[in-house]
Amino acid sequence: MEQKKNLVTLGSTGITVEKNSFGALPIQRISKEAAIGLLRKAYAAGVTFYDTARYYTDSEEKVGAAFEGMRDKIYIATKTGATTAEGFWKELHTSLEKLKTDYIDIYQFHNPAFCPKPGDGTGLYEAMLEAKEKGMIRHIGITNHRLNVAHEAIESGLYETLQFPFCYLATDKDLELVQDCKKAGMGFIAMKALSGGLINNSAAAYAYLAQFDNVLPIWGVQRESELDEFLSYIDNPPALTPELQAVIDRDREELQGEFCRGCGYCMPCPAGIEINNCARMSLMIRRAPSAAQLTDEMQAKMRKIEECLHCGRCKSKCPYGLDTPALLEKNYKDYCEILAGKAY
Numbered sequence: 087m088e089q090k091k092n093l094v095t096l097g098s099t100g101i102t103v104e105k106n107s108f109g110a111l112p113i114q115r116i117s118k119e120a121a122i123g124l125l126r127k128a129y130a131a132g133v134t135f136y137d138t139a140r141y142y143t144d145s146e147e148k149v150g151a152a153f154e155g156m157r158d159k160i161y162i163a164t165k166t167g168a169t170t171a172e173g174f175w176k177e178l179h180t181s182l183e184k185l186k187t188d189y190i191d192i193y194q195f196h197n198p199a200f201c202p203k204p205g206d207g208t209g210l211y212e213a214m215l216e217a218k219e220k221g222m223i224r225h226i227g228i229t230n231h232r233l234n235v236a237h238e239a240i241e242s243g244l245y246e247t248l249q250f251p252f253c254y255l256a257t258d259k260d261l262e263l264v265q266d267c268k269k270a271g272m273g274f275i276a277m278k279a280l281s282g283g284l285i286n287n288s289a290a291a292y293a294y295l296a297q298f299d300n301v302l303p304i305w306g307v308q309r310e311s312e313l314d315e316f317l318s319y320i321d322n323p324p325a326l327t328p329e330l331q332a333v334i335d336r337d338r339e340e341l342q343g344e345f346c347r348g349c350g351y352c353m354p355c356p357a358g359i360e361i362n363n364c365a366r367m368s369l370m371i372r373r374a375p376s377a378a379q380l381t382d383e384m385q386a387k388m389r390k391i392e393e394c395l396h397c398g399r400c401k402s403k404c405p406y407g408l409d410t411p412a413l414l415e416k417n418y419k420d421y422c423e424i425l426a427g428k429a430y
């Protein structure tokens with residue numbers, strides 16, 4: 087019997103796909119063979135949208151290897167972090183080669199600090215348009231972590247999709263973006279729907295996002311068990327039951343206020359501190375399997391916090407306006423206490 091599908095259309099692109107889509111950032115961390123296995127398993131279950139980036143080391147290559155010869159069956163979104171037109175063309179050619187294709191469905195500017203527009207002097211948007219005219223890309227998108235850039239992109243009318251962090255910890259401002267995209271006929275691609283590992287109930291995450299018919303979550307999966315969870319939602323989508331709502335309410339309570347999302351946009355750190363992991367250690371150690379956070383390697387990374395130069399570079403770059411050095415110190419203090427035997 088034909089199963090009922092939960093489909094999402096990405097605004098004016100006309101791209102209509104299963105609500106469960108594939109975020110290909112974590113497959114950087116597994117072997118090529120394992121990555122191909124995951125990607126093909128997702129496809130066999132009905133997932134047809136794959137989001138990667140030039141910046142995700144060998145992710146594009148793995149996607150290309152998994153889907154060679156079946157390009158017309160899937161949609162590929164990738165991203166460029168180029169800051170010049172010359173860099174743009176170089177990255178686009180590399181992406182096409184790695185992905186083993188001659189076109190990209192959605193080509194996105196990768197978290198630029200400003201909203202590229204024609205005539206802004208960078209030549210970036212002009213290059214996008216030219217690539218579209220040449221058929222090398224089909225739709226123009228942008229990804230961001232900054233509300234002001236996201237709003238500017240929506241208002242500009244220049245973009246067909248916005249990719250932005252969106253999960254059940256969203257603020258009213260994030261919700262406004264989703265509504266504004268809908269009004270503007272733009273697709274909304276939700277990244278970090280599990281908030282970089284802090285949300286550990288995927289059914290609650292799915293049920294929350296299912297309320298928004300214009301939002302396409304791209305679940306970042308690395309393990310087969312994680313993929314299986316999301317694939318099971320294709321035929322049995324979790325509904326927002328009172329039990330799942332209670333999970334969401336509890337997490338909102340616990341994770342409200344200032345917490346590090348692990349995005350890494352404050353890096354690199356001149357003292358070599360792995361900020362994106364260290365500044366949210368207190369949460370990770372309590373919400374994810376703690377053994378991985380207590381290894382010798384992780385302890386050495388946490389000790390690096392002692393070498394913070396208080397230069398403020400991280401703080402000035404954090405899109406969430408966090409006082410990153412203070413957050414690092416707070417997490418380090420808690421970590422040292424846990425190592426000394428404090429219950430957690």
Ligand code: SF4
Pocket residue numbers: 354355356357358359361393394395396397398399400401410411414
């Ligand atoms: S303030 Fe500390 S953590 Fe932040 S960038 Fe400077 S040295 Fe690194």
Ligand code: SF4
Pocket residue numbers: 345346347348349350351352353361362365400403404405406408410
């Ligand atoms: S401190 Fe801010 S920029 Fe750095 S990883 Fe955390 S949320 Fe991202």
